Structures are given as structure tokens and as C-alpha cells.
Amino acid sequence: SQQGEEDPQALSIQEGENATMNCSYKTSINNLQWYRQNSGRGLVHLILIRSNEREKHSGRLRVTLDTSKKSSSLLITASRAADTASYFCATGQYSSASKIIFGSGTRLSIRP
């Protein structure tokens, strides 16, 4: 079963608006990462947040982590057409130091 589950599965917003995606997971984690995938391409790492961190920023990206609720959110501010992609959360677990587990992703579409 998948560790991370993103919500919503698909999101369509107007250019310039903010986009929020959520990720829930089941077991204790070392860290949580967010990746972006453009259609038919490989994944690109966006940001990593460790289990002892609550919030992290990178440019227009803001990630929060709530370990008590086993959830994370990715906020993209002032969205652009180039942000259209699928976004995946991936969790690294204490029980397996050599693997990370990906969710099924959120497909984000930015309308011009």
C-alpha cells in the first residue's frame, strides 16, 4: 500500500492564484519530500522537510509538516502556466533506511 496519499488528485486553478496540495501518510517518517513531474518526464526534487521541522520555504513554495496528524502540505503561490505538472510527496521511513515511498500524485493545471 502507498505510504503517501495526495489530495486532491487533480486541481485546476487560474494563473496567479495559489495552489495547495496535501499529503497524508501512515507510519513514522525520517523526512518528507515533494517532487514535480512534467508530463512524460522524470521527477524533479522540489523540497525536503525533516521530521523535526514544521515549515520550509523555497522561492514560491511553502511546505508544512504536521507529524501529529501525519500530514504535509505544499503551497505554490502566484501560480504560473509553467507550474502545470504532477506533484508527488515521498516519505522516508524509520523502518527502511534505503527506500522512499511515493504517493499517487496531484495533477495541477494552471489556466491562463
Added chain:
Amino acid sequence: DGGITQSPKYLFRKEGQNVTLSCEQNLNHDAMYWYRQDPGQGLRLIYYSQIVNDFQKGDIAEGYSVSREKKESFPLTVTSAQKNPTAFYLCASQRQRGGPTTDTQYFGPGTRLTVL
């Protein structure tokens, strides 16, 4: 896509054939990974290798084989035992500092395999 290349970009296989997907990296990373992605789904781990001449099964290793004879290369063979191989295959590498739970993975552009 960093310093990781995958070839070919598209691959067609007849039933009963074995095919090999190439993955090469020039990042001097110790660890390499193979994932399978089905339409609208996340990634599932097939095999991974943390050091040359050593590799471990992932969650869906059945019907696949790998080798790690060189640090730069981690080819994946999809054997005839894999009954549903049509998928998008992604290779990744990582600088080894305690495993993927502590560091970033860099992905190749992927190979799309279709069974005819």
C-alpha cells in the same frame, strides 16, 4: 534530469522477449534506483543498489533483473516472466549518505516500454 541518462526513450517488446533498459549517471553517486510508473499512479520501487556489485529487491522485483558492475551504470532487464510490463520506467541516483531517507534523488528522463 541532472546527469542521468536513460535509453531508449521508447521501447517496444514482443511477448516472450527480454529487453534491457539503460541507465547511466555521471554524478558520482553511489546509490541507484529503478522505479515503475503506471498511468495516473505514483512510483513503485523495482530494484536498488547502494554500492557496486550489490543490489536489493524493491517492492515489485518479480520479472525484473539488474546488475551493477560499474558505479555509473545500472541496467534493468525486463524478462518474459514480467506479465504486464507496459509502463514508464524511471531510474534515479542518490549520493549515499545513509540512504534515500536523508537525501535527494535525481531522476533520468524515463523509458516508456510498450508490449506489442
